[in-house]
Amino acid sequence: MSIIKACIFDLDGVIVDTAVYHYKAWRLLANELGFDFSEQDNEKLKGVSRVRSLELILQWGGVTKTKAEQDELASKKNAWYVGMISHMTPAEILPGAKEFVETCRQAGLKIALGSASKNSGMILEKVGITYLFDAVIDGNKVSKAKPDPEVFLKGAQALHVAPAECVVFEDAIAGIEAAINGGMRSVGIGSPEVLGKANLVVSGLNEMSLEKLNAL
Numbered sequence: 042m043s044i045i046k047a048c049i050f051d052l053d054g055v056i057v058d059t060a061v062y063h064y065k066a067w068r069l070l071a072n073e074l075g076f077d078f079s080e081q082d083n084e085k086l087k088g089v090s091r092v093r094s095l096e097l098i099l100q101w102g103g104v105t106k107t108k109a110e111q112d113e114l115a116s117k118k119n120a121w122y123v124g125m126i127s128h129m130t131p132a133e134i135l136p137g138a139k140e141f142v143e144t145c146r147q148a149g150l151k152i153a154l155g156s157a158s159k160n161s162g163m164i165l166e167k168v169g170i171t172y173l174f175d176a177v178i179d180g181n182k183v184s185k186a187k188p189d190p191e192v193f194l195k196g197a198q199a200l201h202v203a204p205a206e207c208v209v210f211e212d213a214i215a216g217i218e219a220a221i222n223g224g225m226r227s228v229g230i231g232s233p234e235v236l237g238k239a240n241l242v243v244s245g246l247n248e249m250s251l252e253k254l255n256a257l
């Protein structure tokens with residue numbers, strides 16, 4: 042494997058804990074439709090696009106909607122979600138995340154964001170870390186969802202590095218699979234039972250170091 046030249050970070054669940062807001066907003070929507078879903082079910086929505094998340098939730102509730110109705114429901118959920126994240130502050134950056142990205146930058150590595158979220162730009166602004174990223178590839182720039190590697194390959198391209206020179210940081214299994222499909226190394230953020238396919242699994246970026254990165 043060639044030397045590591047770039048790190049690509051997922052946003053939700055890696056840099057910030059927005060899963061709780063996604064869950065709250067989707068739950069409000071489900072409740073309005075007359076059903077509820079559990080925190081365990083919510084795990085299945087991590088890393089999954091807005092459209093696909095709604096399809097899964099409607100399936101769980103046994104509810105059928107037309108495409109136009111689904112668009113309206115997804116917009117409604119997003120408006121609630123945007124209302125919630127508009128109050129986010131730098132205090133909501135996950136432990137060690139900002140410090141580790143800064144360490145990587147100081148070591149001369151290029152940094153990209155690779156997220157499915159169409160709200161990435163706003164979240165980075167709210168928590169004050171837009172300046173840390175050389176490139177931001179988010180849900181507005183890709184058409185294929187993880188585990189397709191499109192988001193990470195576009196990240197590598199924007200940073201002018203080869204996929205084999207990149208390490209992806211992801212909390213979703215679909216994201217680890219996307220990294221593998223793109224020919225990249227990966228670090229799972231979460232539990233080894235779920236993210237075992239990654240080259241390394243840590244509980245958070247506070248557990249990462251340049252030594253661990255270079256040993257991948």
Ligand code: BG6
Pocket residue numbers: 052053063086087088089090091094119156157158159160161180
């Ligand atoms: C991912 C989240 O990062 O982004 C998913 O893990 C979310 O839960 C997806 O559905 C899309 O986000 P948004 O902000 O565009 O609805």
Ligand code: MG
Pocket residue numbers: 051052053054055087088211212213
């Ligand atoms: Mg994530």
